Amino acid sequence: MASPAPILAARGVSKGFFGNPVLRDVSIALMPGRVHALLGENGAGKSTLINLLSGALRPDSGTIEIDGQAVSRHSPPEARRAGIAVVQQELSLTGSLSIAENVGLGDYPRRFGLVDYAALAARAKAACDLVGLHEPLATPVGELSLGRRQMVEIAKALYRKPRVLILDEPTSSLSATETRILTTLLEKLRAEGIAILYISHRLDEVMQLCQHVTVLKDGTCTADRPLEGVNAAGLVRLMVGRDPGDLFPRWDSTRTDRTAIAVAKLSAGAMQDVDLEIKAGEVVGIGGLVGQGQEDLLLGLYGAIPAKVVSATIGGQAGLPGNVPQANARGLAYVPADRKREGLHLIHPILTNLMLPAFARMPALKLRNRAAERETAMGLALQFSIKGDLGRAAQALSGGNQQKVALAKWMPHDPTVLLLNDPTRGVDVETKREIYQMLRGFAAAGKAVVLLSSDTPELVHLCDRVAVVREGRIVTMLDRGGLSEEAIVAAAMGAERERQAA
Amino acid sequence: MSNASLSAPGRGNALYWAIQAKRNIGVRSLFLVVLAFMVAYGFLFHGLFTGTGFAKFTQSWFPLALVAMAQAILMLTGGISLAIGALVSLGAVIAATTMTGPLGVAGGAAVVGIVGLGIGAATGLIVVKLRLPAIVVTLAGSFIIAGAALLVLPRPGGAMPDWLSNLLAGNTPAAFAVLVVIVLLWKLYLATPLGLSLYAAGENPVGAYRSGVPVDAARIAAYAISGLLCTGAGLFVAAQTGSGDPIIGTSFTLNSIAAAVLGGIGFLGGQGTMRGALAGSLLLSLMISVMFFLGFTPVAQYVAQGLIIIGAVAIPQFRMRAR
Numbered sequence: 001m002a003s004p005a006p007i008l009a010a011r012g013v014s015k016g017f018f019g020n021p022v023l024r025d026v027s028i029a030l031m032p033g034r035v036h037a038l039l040g041e042n043g044a045g046k047s048t049l050i051n052l053l054s055g056a057l058r059p060d061s062g063t064i065e066i067d068g069q070a071v072s073r074h075s076p077p078e079a080r081r082a083g084i085a086v087v088q089q090e091l092s093l094t095g096s097l098s099i100a101e102n103v104g105l106g107d108y109p110r111r112f113g114l115v116d117y118a119a120l121a122a123r124a125k126a127a128c129d130l131v132g133l134h135e136p137l138a139t140p141v142g143e144l145s146l147g148r149r150q151m152v153e154i155a156k157a158l159y160r161k162p163r164v165l166i167l168d169e170p171t172s173s174l175s176a177t178e179t180r181i182l183t184t185l186l187e188k189l190r191a192e193g194i195a196i197l198y199i200s201h202r203l204d205e206v207m208q209l210c211q212h213v214t215v216l217k218d219g220t221c222t223a224d225r226p227l228e229g230v231n232a233a234g235l236v237r238l239m240v241g242r243d244p245g246d247l248f249p250r251w252d253s254t255r256t257d258r259t260a261i262a263v264a265k266l267s268a269g270a271m272q273d274v275d276l277e278i279k280a281g282e283v284v285g286i287g288g289l290v291g292q293g294q295e296d297l298l299l300g301l302y303g304a305i306p307a308k309v310v311s312a313t314i315g316g317q318a319g320l321p322g323n324v325p326q327a328n329a330r331g332l333a334y335v336p337a338d339r340k341r342e343g344l345h346l347i348h349p350i351l352t353n354l355m356l357p358a359f360a361r362m363p364a365l366k367l368r369n370r371a372a373e374r375e376t377a378m379g380l381a382l383q384f385s386i387k388g389d390l391g392r393a394a395q396a397l398s399g400g401n402q403q404k405v406a407l408a409k410w411m412p413h414d415p416t417v418l419l420l421n422d423p424t425r426g427v428d429v430e431t432k433r434e435i436y437q438m439l440r441g442f443a444a445a446g447k448a449v450v451l452l453s454s455d456t457p458e459l460v461h462l463c464d465r466v467a468v469v470r471e472g473r474i475v476t477m478l479d480r481g482g483l484s485e486e487a488i489v490a491a492a493m494g495a496e497r498e499r500q501a502a
Numbered sequence: 503m504s505n506a507s508l509s510a511p512g513r514g515n516a517l518y519w520a521i522q523a524k525r526n527i528g529v530r531s532l533f534l535v536v537l538a539f540m541v542a543y544g545f546l547f548h549g550l551f552t553g554t555g556f557a558k559f560t561q562s563w564f565p566l567a568l569v570a571m572a573q574a575i576l577m578l579t580g581g582i583s584l585a586i587g588a589l590v591s592l593g594a595v596i597a598a599t600t601m602t603g604p605l606g607v608a609g610g611a612a613v614v615g616i617v618g619l620g621i622g623a624a625t626g627l628i629v630v631k632l633r634l635p636a637i638v639v640t641l642a643g644s645f646i647i648a649g650a651a652l653l654v655l656p657r658p659g660g661a662m663p664d665w666l667s668n669l670l671a672g673n674t675p676a677a678f679a680v681l682v683v684i685v686l687l688w689k690l691y692l693a694t695p696l697g698l699s700l701y702a703a704g705e706n707p708v709g710a711y712r713s714g715v716p717v718d719a720a721r722i723a724a725y726a727i728s729g730l731l732c733t734g735a736g737l738f739v740a741a742q743t744g745s746g747d748p749i750i751g752t753s754f755t756l757n758s759i760a761a762a763v764l765g766g767i768g769f770l771g772g773q774g775t776m777r778g779a780l781a782g783s784l785l786l787s788l789m790i791s792v793m794f795f796l797g798f799t800p801v802a803q804y805v806a807q808g809l810i811i812i813g814a815v816a817i818p819q820f821r822m823r824a825r
Contacts, residue, residue, distance in 0.1 A: 056712070076711070076714075092708070092712050092713055093706065094701055094705045094706050094710065095705060096701050096772050096774075097698070097701050098517075100521070105699075105713045105715060106710070107714060115693055115695055115698060117518040117693075118515070120517065121516070121517040136520065137520070138520030138523070139524065140525075156713070
C-alpha cells in the first residue's frame with residue numbers, strides 16, 4: 001500500500017452516552033488513495049465513530065489525528081478546514097434553495113461582498129457533473145427525489161475539494177444507475193489520492209469497492225484488515241456472535257392453531273405486498289436493518305397509518321382496523337419504540353400512565369373511580385415489578401421501568417395480539433431478562449406476540465419465526481430450525497445468495 | 503413584482519435570474535389574485551389610475567408592506583414577532599418628538615433607525631443565544647416597547663415637519679419610490695452570503711451549521727433588519743398623521759402575520775419568498791379598500807378578512823392532499 005501516514009486517524013478512542021459505553025478503544029486510519037469500509041450492525045457504534053472523526057463529538061479518551069498530528073480541539077469547522085467532508089444520512093439540504101445554492105452553502109465564492117453567481121455556477125456545475133447531476137442548477141432542491149437529493153449532498157461534499165470523504169450509507173436511497181455513477185466516481189477519487197471512508201449495509205458494494213475493512217461489534221473493533229481474502233460470509237461472522245449467556249428463557253413451542261392475524265398483500269407506508277399469518281401462542285420476530293419499513297408494518301396492522309390489503313383477518317374480524325380504538329377493541333395493543341415521545345406521558349404520574357388505555361375506553365363523561373384505579377395500577381406494578389411510588393412522574397423511572405409501564409398499561413384489557421416495537425432498546429440487562437420472560441409468558445398464555453427488534457440475538461432466542469424485511473418487503477421468513485444470527489444478518493444485507501453459493 | 507432591475511454581481515447572471523424565475527412559481531396564483539383585486543378596485547375607484555389616486559393608495563399600503571416584510575424575515579428564520587405593532591408605535595413617537603426639535607429630520611430619522619436596529623438585535627440575541635422561543639420573547643418585548651412608547655409620549659401629540667408629511671403622504675408617489683428602494687436593498691442583501699443563509703438557517707439549522715453557515719449571525723441580523731423596518735414604518739405613520747400616537751401601531755402585529763401568511767410564508771422557517779409577503783400585504787390592503795367601496799360594515803370586513811386568510815392557508819393544503 002501507498003504512503004505510511006494516514007490523513008485522518010482515530011487512536012484508541014472511547015465514547016459513552018449517559019454512562020453507556022458506545023465505543024471502546026477503537027482505532028481506525030484512513031489512508032490516501034484507499035476506500036475503507038466500516039461495517040457493523042445497528043447500534044455497533046458506526047455513527048458515533050463518524051461523529052468523532054468529523055468533529056461533531058469529542059472522544060472521552062483517545063485522540064484524533066490529522067496528518068499524523070493529534071488535534072486537541074476537533075470541531076466541524078476545524079474538520080472542514082482540514083479537508084474532511086462528510087455525507088450524512090440525514091440530509092443537510094435546504095429545500096427552498098436551488099441546487100447551486102445548496103452545493104455551495106457555507107462556502108460561497110464572493111465578489112464585492114455578494115455571492116458571485118457566475119463563479120458559483122461554474123464550480124457547482126463541476127461538482128454536479130462529477131456525480132452525474134444534470135438537472136438545471138436553478139432547480140429548487142425541494143423538487144428533487146430523495147435519490148437525487150443524495151447526489152446533491154455528495155456534490156456538496158465534492159465542491160469543497162476534500163482530502164477525506166466520509167460517506168454514511170450513501171447508496172441507501174440511490175437507484176442502480178446512480179449507484180454505478182457513484183462507484184465509478186469513488187474509484188476516480190481514490191486514484192486521485194483521496195482517503196474515503198465508506199459505510200454501507202450492502203456487502204456486495206463493499207466487496208467490489210473497498211480495499212480495507214474495519215468491523216465494529218458492540219462498540220469494539222473486531223477486525224481491521226485488508227478486504228483481500230475475505231468473503232461476505234466471513235464479514236457477517238465478524239459482525240455478529242455474542243455470548244447470549246442465560247439472558248433468554250428456555251424456548252418451548254406454545255403455538256396453537258388459532259389464527260390471530262392473517263393478511264394478504266398488505267401495503268402500509270414503506271411496506272408493500274406483505275403476506276403474513278400469525279397464530280395465537282407464537283412469537284413472530286420482525287428483523288432487518290433499521291428503517292426498512294418494519295415500523296410501518298406494525299402501524300398498518302394497528303390501524304395507525306393508512307393501509308391497503310387484499311384480504312385480512314385480525315382479532316377474529318375481517319379487514320384491517322380503521323383506527324386505533326378499533327384495533328384496541330379487537331384485542332390489539334401496540335408498544336412504540338420511542339417510549340419517551342410515543343409510549344409515555346413523562347411528566348404525568350406513573351398511575352395516570354398505567355390507566356391511560358382504560359380512560360380511553362370509558363364513556364367520555366363518566367366519573368373516575370380513583371380507588372379502583374389505584375387498585376388496578378398497584379396490581380400491574382406488582383405483576384411487572386415496577387418499582388417506586390405510583391404518584392411520581394413517569395420520567396423519574398429508569399428506562400427499563402418506563403418500558404415496563406408502557407407494556408403494563410395494556411394488560412387490564414387482556415390483549416390477544418401484542419405489537420412490540422423494539423421493546424428492549426436502551427433497557428438494562430436485568431430488565432431485558434424480565435421482558436423476555438414476560439414475552440414467552442404471553443405466548444404461553446395464548447397471545448400472539450409480534451416482536452420488531454433491532455437486536456438480532458433477541459430474535460434468534462425468543463421467536464418461533466422471524467420475518468426479515470429489506471426495502472419494504474419481507475425477503476425471508478426463517479423458521480425456528482433455520483434461525484441464526486448469521487442467517488438474519490445475511491438476509492438483511494442481501495448476502496444470502498452468496499451464502500448459498502458458498 | 504419585486505423582480506428588481508438590480509444587476510446581481512458581475513457577468514454570468516444566467517444562474518441568478520434562473521433561480522429568481524423559479525422562485526416566482528410558488529406565488530404565481532397569488533399574483534393573479536392580487537391582479538384581480540386590483541382590477542376590481544380600479545372599477546370601483548376610478549381615481550386609482552390618476553397620479554393622486556395612485557399616491558394615496560400606495561401610501562395606505564406602505565406601512566403594511568414594511569411590517570409584512572419585517573414579519574416575513576423572522577418567519578423565514580423559523581421565528582415570529584409579536585412586538586411589531588409596539589415597535590411601529592415607538593418609531594412613530596420618537597419621530598414625532600425629535601424631528602421638530604434640535605435633532606432635526608436627519609437626526610430624528612437616525613434615532614428612529616438606531617432604536618429599531620438596536621431593539622431588533624437585542625431581541626435576536628436573546629432568542630438565538632439563550633435559545634428562548636421567539637413568540638414568548640417578542641410578547642414580553644411588546645409590553646416593554648409599548649411601555650417605552652408611552653414614556654416618550656404619554657398621549658397623542660408631538661409634531662412632524664410639514665414638508666416631510668407633504669413629501670411622504672402628499673400627492674406624490676414618494677412612498678412608492680421609497681418602497682422600491684427598500685425592495686432593491688433587500689434583493690441586494692439576499693445576494694450576500696449572509697442574506698442567503700437566512701433560508702438555510704431557517705429550514706435546516708443543523709444541516710446549515712454543519713455546512714459552515716453562520717446560523718446565529720444570520721438569525722440575529724434578521725431580527726435587527728426586522729426592527730429597523732418596523733420603526734421605519736412608525737416614522738412613516740407619524741408623517742401620515744402629522745403627529746405621534748403611542749398606540750397607533752397596535753393593529754400592525756396581527757396584520758403583519760396575516761399578510762405574511764397570505765403571501766405564503768410558512769411558520770416552520772425557510773418557506774416562502776419576500777415577493778410573496780409583499781403581494782400578501784398588497785392583497786390585504788386591496789381587500790380592505792374594495793370592501794370599503796362595496797359598503798361592507800366594519801364588522802363584516804373583519805369577518806370576510808378572517809375567512810379569506812383561512813381560505814388562503816387551507817387551499818394549498820387541500821390541493822396537496824388531492825395530489
